[in-house]
Amino acid sequence: MPHVYFLKFPKNIEKEGNSGVVFAGFGENDAFPSLRAYDIEGIVNDRLKHRLSSHDEISFENDSSVSAFAQKEMVISFMEGIDPSYMEAEQNYLFELFNKYTELIIKILITGNDEKKERIKKKLQKSSEKILIDHLEKLKIYRQEKYINPVTSVVSMLPKDELAAMAETLVSLTSFARKVKLGPETVGGPIDVCNHFKKRWLYMD
Numbered sequence: 001m002p003h004v005y006f007l008k009f010p011k012n013i014e015k016e017g018n019s020g021v022v023f024a025g026f027g028e029n030d031a032f033p034s035l036r037a038y039d040i041e042g043i044v045n046d047r048l049k050h051r052l053s054s055h056d057e058i059s060f061e062n063d064s065s066v067s068a069f070a071q072k073e074m075v076i077s078f079m080e081g082i083d084p085s086y087m088e089a090e091q092n093y094l095f096e097l098f099n100k101y102t103e104l105i106i107k108i109l110i111t112g113n114d115e116k117k118e119r120i121k122k123k124l125q126k127s128s129e130k131i132l133i134d135h136l137e138k139l140k141i142y143r144q145e146k147y148i149n150p151v152t153s154v155v156s157m158l159p160k161d162e163l164a165a166m167a168e169t170l171v172s173l174t175s176f177a178r179k180v181k182l183g184p185e186t187v188g189g190p191i192d193v194c195n196h197f198k199k200r201w202l203y204m205d
Helices: 002-008 073-080 083-108 114-155 162-178
Strands: 019-025 036-044 047-057 064-068 191-196 199-204
Touching: 036 064, 047 064, 064 073, 064 114, 073 083, 073 114, 073 162, 083 114
Parallel strands: 064 199
Antiparallel strands: 019 036, 036 047, 191 199
């Protein structure tokens, strides 16, 4: 495991201090732009330690995209209508609540030996988890339809100068939020817009 840890990015292990680089634009044979973002940690044994962290591309079916990097919580809040840390806390609380509710039902309503209670508890937990996952999926669809889709549909029609203004506004909003919260500021710098025919790409860093 230590060998893999230093040479690669093991799954489910997050490390602080990674850098990143984003490539966006047209390849030699591309009709539409695409985006590739990589996490970079350094050079080990003369090889660059990196992994693909995200990718997206414009096509006839997908005519616009909004991607954020570095400190992206404000962009996510704008796009999805909810702060990502609040959404994560709410989901964790719901899972905890469903588990406690299952245990309460077993304690109050179910009689019998411990083996029977444990069997019923597992069935209830499985059903509760299915209900909760379905609930979260419906909320995800709602955010997509009510928040994300309206923004991306507008992005697909905006001229380049307004795309740049939108990107600058989101970057400035993120920077301001970090200032008032006394957090580290890693957002700023130039804002670029890729444009091909009427297909739009907007990305901020």
